[in-house]
Amino acid sequence: MAQSDLQPSGLKTSLPPPKQTTSLANWLKENLFTNWRQSLFTLALLSFASWLLYQVGHWVFVTADWSVIPPNFKLLLSGQYPVDQLWRLWTGILLFALLLGLSAGSWKGVMTHVAFFLSLIFLVCLALPFVAFETRLWLSGAILIMGAGFGLGHFFKIKKTVLLVWIGFIPISGFLLHGFGLLPSVGTNLWGGFLLTLLLASVAILCSFPLGLLLALGRRSKLPAIKYFCIFYIELIRGVPLITILFVAQIMLPLLLGGSVSIDHIVRAMIGLTMFNAAYLAENIRGGLQSIPRGQFEAAHALGLGTPVTTCFVILPQALKAVIPSMVGQFIAIFKDTSLVAIVGLIDLLGMARNIAANPEFIGYQMELFLFVALVFFIFCSILSYASRRIEHSLGVGDR
Structure with missing residues (x-):
């Protein structure tokens, strides 16, 4: 019996999909040079982009004087932190590198990519000609420790231990930075540069997430007192500029608490950034x-699950998965907004660059300094953005 006799009447044999042309010439013709008008616009845009790229490249590699960076490299990264106590910062970096290596070896995926990028940054710093020999030793040790941590995490099942050490990393870092009497105390007035920027951003991101989660759940609560308090907080904070929140945290907070309670300037900035970021995350x-x-x-209720269990194990995992891009976007925004603390007297990375530019010895180097600051922000924001995309891909966000 012929195959055509087995097919129902009215149905046709399925045809193979059309062949896709992927050659570069065909792609250019279909997308950039479809007709003469599009061809002229494409050529004009390419000409302008080439001219702009040439001007920027010529300034960066020929005209600019980067001699301002080497003598101020330490100030830009760690502020006025005492040189003889820098080993404490490096110890924290080594511990972070070990934890990142252990996490990459245990969970693979996103952590592996973040560890790779951080190792690449360390290698670039090693290649800089003005980096001190001692710094090169610390950077080399961080790369080796990260690799050793990856091996340990890959061959041993220590996920729970790594999670516990991550939780303890924050107080350990605070102890190393300040000393609290057990080590020589380093006041927060000496913290500055990228160290302060990273510290403010990390605390704001870590503390604002649980607060924003509670505010979001509270806004959907059926209890009027909780619901309207959360609505009032969210709308009030979102209706006020961040710089106003920082001024309130720096000036009004000590007055509200009275003279008997003293709060450090950096802690006040952390509180302001956390309150602001939590409202947007909510x-x-x-x-x-x-x-x-x-x-x-x-x-979930049909299965006998209560409201708290349903919220924690059914609703929240799906809801957080859906808003990963917007949450990471908010994290990136708060990381960049830490530069506003320079207005309230804290010397972060941008504030340190402004102070160096005001030094009579380095007048006229503003563009080089600000471009260096922009490059640092770009690198770390790009890492956050890339990690977000990898998390979305691993969780299948947007896939059907």
């Missing part, structure tokens, strides 16, 4: 909660 998370179909709640 709205991002609330958007994720609203995207969950009502059927998810009904199915």
Whole structure:
């Protein structure tokens, strides 16, 4: 019997998909040179981009004088932190490198890529001609320790131990930075540069996430007192500029607490950044909660799950997965907004660059300094953005 006799009448044999042309010439013709008008626009845009790229490259590699960076490299990265106590900062970096290597070996995926990028940054710093020999030793040790941690995490099942050490990393870092009497005390007035920027951003991100999560859940609460308090907080903070929040934290907070309670300037800035970021994160998370179909709640209740268990194990995982891009975008925004603390007297990376530019010895080097600051921010924001994309890909965000 012929194959055509077995097929129902009216149905045709399926055809193979059309062949896709992927040659460069065809792609250029279809996308950039479809007609004469598009061809002229493409050529004009390419000419302008080439001219702009040439001007920027000529200034960066020929005209600019980068001699301002080597003598101020330490100030830009760690501020006025005492030179004889820098081993404490390096110890924290070594511990972070070990934890990152252990995490990369245990979980693979995103942590492996972050460890690779950090190792690449360390290698670039090693290649800089003005880096001191002692710094090269510390950087080399960090790379080796990260590799050793990767091997340990790969061959041994120590995920729980790594998580516990990550939790203890924050107080350990605070102890190393300050000393608290057990080590020579280093006041927060000596913290500055990129060290202060990274510290403010890390605390704001870590502390604002649970606070924003509680605010988002509280705004959806059926208890009027909790619901309207969360609504009032979120709308008030989102309606006020960040610089106003920082001024309130620096000036009004000590007055509200009275003269008997003294709060450090850096802690005040951390509180202001955390309060501001939590309000925006709460709205991002609330958007994720609203995207969950009502059927998810009904199915969980039909299985006998209570509201707290349903929220923690059914709703929140789906909601947080849906808003990963917006949350990471907010983390990047708060990381860049830490530069505003220079207005309230804290000398972060941008503030240190401004102080160096005001030095009579380095007048006229503003562009080089600010471009260096922009490069540092770009590198770390790019790492956050790349990690976000890898997390989205691993969780299948947007896939059907």
